[in-house]
Amino acid sequence: MKHEDIVNLIARSAELPTRRRAEQAMRAVLETLAEQVGASAARGLAERLPLETSVYLHDVTAPSHHPSRDVDGFLDRVGGRLAVTRPDAIRISRAVISIVTLVAGEDRTKELRESLPPSWRDIFEHRRFYPIPPAPPPA
Numbered sequence: 001m002k003h004e005d006i007v008n009l010i011a012r013s014a015e016l017p018t019r020r021r022a023e024q025a026m027r028a029v030l031e032t033l034a035e036q037v038g039a040s041a042a043r044g045l046a047e048r049l050p051l052e053t054s055v056y057l058h059d060v061t062a063p064s065h066h067p068s069r070d071v072d073g074f075l076d077r078v079g080g081r082l083a084v085t086r087p088d089a090i091r092i093s094r095a096v097i098s099i100v101t102l103v104a105g106e107d108r109t110k111e112l113r114e115s116l117p118p119s120w121r122d123i124f125e126h127r128r129f130y131p132i133p134p135a136p137p138p139a
Helices: 003-013 019-037 039-046 051-057 071-082 086-104 106-114 118-125
Strands: none
Touching: 003 019, 003 051, 003 086, 019 039, 019 051, 019 071, 019 086, 039 051, 039 086, 039 106, 071 086, 071 118, 086 106, 086 118, 106 118
8 A cells, every 4th residue: 555545544534634634643643653662563563564654663762761651641642742632642543553554464463562551452442444445457
């Protein structure tokens, strides 16, 4: 799936008004997620994403600088980065994580989930499933 497709799905799923806002949301969620899971798990997820999407999982602060790895701390940081309410941070985070993990595949999603405390389950359990556009026919 192309980066543009991912952004469009996030905009629709998170009910965001523009592609620009969807891009900002994706960046906030993925950078915050990478801070929580650390470099190895972030790299594993990034390997399966388009370059333009994966860039948000690189060059982040190590998790030790953010001792609160619970989902509440994550949602507070996402909400702060986007200047949104808690319910909006939840909706946006679920949308971004749902779509990115769908693109990355079940094996990477499992690795990611296993690297996080149980309090994160709700973010992953509410995944919506989106059809992945078919690949273009070979030239």
